[in-house]
């Protein structure tokens with residue numbers, strides 16, 4: 001299968017990229033690593049007369065800590081995330097998600113922004129970004145805006161990005177003390193496979209009485225977008241962590257929060273069962289990490 005013909009642009013500033021996108025509007029596509037886009041072009045799922053690569057815009061490929069905030073540029077690759085000291089130390093669930101995506105070759109090209117803009121309900125990094133309360137930073141002809149990543153997804157392949165806008169990066173609050181987070185995924189085989197289900201959890205423990213102060217749980221591949229599991233979070237809040245509570249939270253996620261479908265990767269019933277198991281397991285590890293701090 002050959003790629004169709006297109007004009008290729010490599011702007012070196014965000015403004016230049018915005019101007020090109022404005023000039024060619026619907027006939028142009030933005031490209032980060034190209035691991036989704038080029039496949040979609042080959043399969044004729046999308047068309048583009050003009051491809052605007054973001055790879056030469058240096059500021060989009062940086063991970064920067066500023067005070068109590070972490071900024072991740074949209075073109076930061078999964079390999080870069082895996083190796084980043086601050087990601088390893090403070091954002092373990094993002095590190096695990098980055099390690100899990102595809103193969104080494106894919107991880108060297110696949111970007112965080114591309115994973116988010118592709119908006120697959122099974123997208124590897126999406127549940128972790130949600131539980132860390134990441135904000136999406138957008139820039140376009142009308143200026144800049146920021147929205148929670150949780151409200152960015154509108155359906156499979158659909159996002160809240162406006163015509164002409166570029167996702168420039170992410171902003172995450174640095175977690176403080178007594179917290180732990182974890183990410184787990186289940187695929188039909190170990191690597192390079194779209195997830196059957198994936199779950200991220202973040203918990204903060206109240207050091208005074210060792211109960212759960214805050215819990216955020218995000219589920220992937222069980223609805224049209226990644227979703228929060230609010231019922232499971234309610235089960236945990238103000239309770240002492242333990243086997244019975246983790247199980248109850250898993251059951252809440254399984255029966256009350258997810259709306260899976262049957263497809264060739266798994267039945268809805270299997271997905272529900274696995275959401276229960278993965279929710280319980282992510283919580284066990286997240287709470288263990290939080291209590292060890």
Ligand SMILES: Cc1cc2nc3c(=O)[nH]c(=O)nc-3n(C[C@H](O)[C@H](O)[C@H](O)COP(=O)(O)OP(=O)(O)OC[C@H]3O[C@@H](n4cnc5c(N)ncnc54)[C@H](O)[C@@H]3O)c2cc1C
Nearest residue numbers: 030032033034035036037102110111114115117123124167
């Ligand atoms: C063999 C293989 C294995 C894979 N395994 C996995 C996996 O395990 N888990 C997983 O989640 N995914 C997987 N993928 C899918 C893909 O690698 C990821 O979704 C990746 O993160 C996409 O990033 P990218 O930089 O390549 O995006 P691109 O392909 O460059 O872009 C993806 C989409 O986002 C748009 N876009 C990109 N950047 C921006 C921006 N800054 N602003 C606005 N729009 C933008 C593009 O126009 C395009 O529509 C796999 C793909 C392949 C080919």
